[in-house]
Amino acid sequence: MAEVEDGRRGGRLPAWLDWVITIAVGVALALLVRTFVAEVYIVPSGSMLETIQEGDRLVGEKVTYRGSTPRRGDVVTFDDPEKPGTTLIKRVIATGGQTVDLKDGHVYVDGKQLDEPYVLDKPTYPLEQQSSILGEAIAYPYKVPDGCIWVMGDNRTNSLDSRYFGPVSTSKVSSRALFIFWPISDARGL
Template sequence: MGRRGAGRAALDWVVTIAVALVIAVLLRTFVFEVYIVPSGSMLETIQEGDRLVGEKVSYRLAGPRAGDVVTFNDPQDPSVTLIKRVVAVGGQTVDMHDGVLYIDGLPQQESYTEGKPTEPLPTNVVDGGLSYPYTVPEGCLWVMGDNRTNSLDSRYFGPISVSDVTSHAAFIFWPLPDAGGL
């Protein structure tokens, strides 16, 4: 192979690497992202340190629904990504008493909370205060961690905007013993 052939091969490699990088950036931006779970607020569903994939396509077609596990920008620090379960969507009413979560007046059977009680936080925690029952504004979600006794969630910061949702948590891929769909 002459100089011309070697130069062409090098250019082919550079183009291949550049195309691969562009594809990787586009996939991460528009299709999926990998997250490392930093806390135990979603125990026992998701363990601290689990690595999961959040997909970004489905919420372009339809919004989050109650029961979905989502990632979103922390309302108090948008540079931080949180992961919680959607328990109510815009227009639904949230109430909590005697350790039970009520949505639209119906007690919720939440097997993933493992019987941990759901209690409202003091009403002065959220700016402006919250009182229950609370109707989630349209375009917003009420999110809670599955580990209800150790989760800073909508009881703490109020509802989140649907526009702040960054992905639908699809599955855990690492560590292998925790791997599976959410």
């Protein structure tokens, strides 16, 4: 290990103090990266099947949305509107000002049916149950408010998403999912 001077001529820090400082700087750097650059997430549910498997570990980067907003098709992490402190992962279907409609098992945005190969031909229907935070049922077509996004899980028949809790404020988005790194068999970009 390199010797570190303590500011006095010829003086050196004791080895134990050198180790403590090195570890403290390492921890501080790791916390800064986790807070401002990227974070690892473990996926706890199957709401994004087959794109993301339950138990997959992925990296979400936090830099992109500091200067822009999520776009349709992005896979994002965000704070659960019902359980603060819980992070959810879903796909952005529409952004502020766009109109979402669900007809005949398909999703339409601004009147155009989406091509969604990632849902593996599973139908998309409105959810009968609604979140208590909404106060009223979502009626379709639904116009996404400015500053918000409409998100859905890829496993449409088993996902509580914007059909349940409504639009998500872009201020609640914590990262854009980049890639799955574990298990190795599932490793790939998103």
